[in-house]
Amino acid sequence: MTIDLKPEQQRVIDLAVKSGAYQNPGEVLDQAFEIIREQLELEDWMTGQRAVVAAHIEKGFRQAERGELMDGDAAIEILRKRRAERLKSQE
Numbered sequence: 406m407t408i409d410l411k412p413e414q415q416r417v418i419d420l421a422v423k424s425g426a427y428q429n430p431g432e433v434l435d436q437a438f439e440i441i442r443e444q445l446e447l448e449d450w451m452t453g454q455r456a457v458v459a460a461h462i463e464k465g466f467r468q469a470e471r472g473e474l475m476d477g478d479a480a481i482e483i484l485r486k487r488r489a490e491r492l493k494s495q496e
Contacts, residue, residue: 417433418430
């Protein structure tokens with residue numbers, strides 16, 4: 406297959422290889438495709454979880470209306486812990 410790149414696309418690939426982070430243009434494209442694949446999987450997950458996420462958001466709005474708010478730093482820490490636990494369970 407032959408693909409014609411726009412000049413800006415070629416420039417980005419060239420810069421990535423020149424940076425030393427990639428050995429050749431193929432590695433740059435492999436990484437780009439991996440990122441796209443991950444994004445598509447995330448979109449699929451989000452679509453499948455739409456109702457659950459909406460319910461959580463609604464619950465949060467009701468809590469906020471009642472004045473049941475949480476400090477931002479504490480919320481971020483809880484999210485970090487949840488993420489770490491989720492990543493650990495995927496190993």
